[in-house]
Amino acid sequence: MKIVGVAACTVGIAHTYIAQEKLENAGKKAGYEIQVETQGTIGVENELSPEQINEADVVILAVDVKISGRERFEGKRIIQVPTEIAVKSPNKLIEKAAEVVAQA
Template sequence: MKIVGVAACTVGIAHTYIAQEKLENAAKKAGHEMKVETQGTIGIENELTQAEIDQADIVILAIDVKISGRERFEGKRVIQVPTEVAVKSPNKLIEKAQEVVAQKV
């Protein structure tokens, strides 16, 4: 499964990058590909390409603030959670993503 995501916390420092790392590690552990874009105090890093978004089975938004470029994900299945969920329960979040993708109609 291919997963893309965005991490952005209110301050745009610690939780943004912790969420990115935890999600990418949990996805890898579950055998999935994941790329997480961060939107923090220094702007957008690890920016997702439109091709990566188009190829993704699901989008995970671990965000506490409004993000720029959200319209890029229109038409995709999206799970949105606070960054705290991505930090504390990344494996459960990846499992939830698998369930959502499995329900494909």
């Protein structure tokens, strides 16, 4: 399974990057390919390519604010949660993503 995501918190500092790290670690631990873009105070980092988005089975948006480029995910299965969920329960979030893909 291939997962892409975006992490963005209200301040754009700590939670954005913690959510990214926790999601990537949980995804890899579960054996999935995962890339997470961050949208923080210094702008967009690890920007997802159109190919990565196109190939993704599911999109995880761990966001507390409006993100730029959300339209890139039109037509994809999207799970949107606050960054706090990605930080506190990344493994459960990855399991939920797998369930969403399995139901499709």
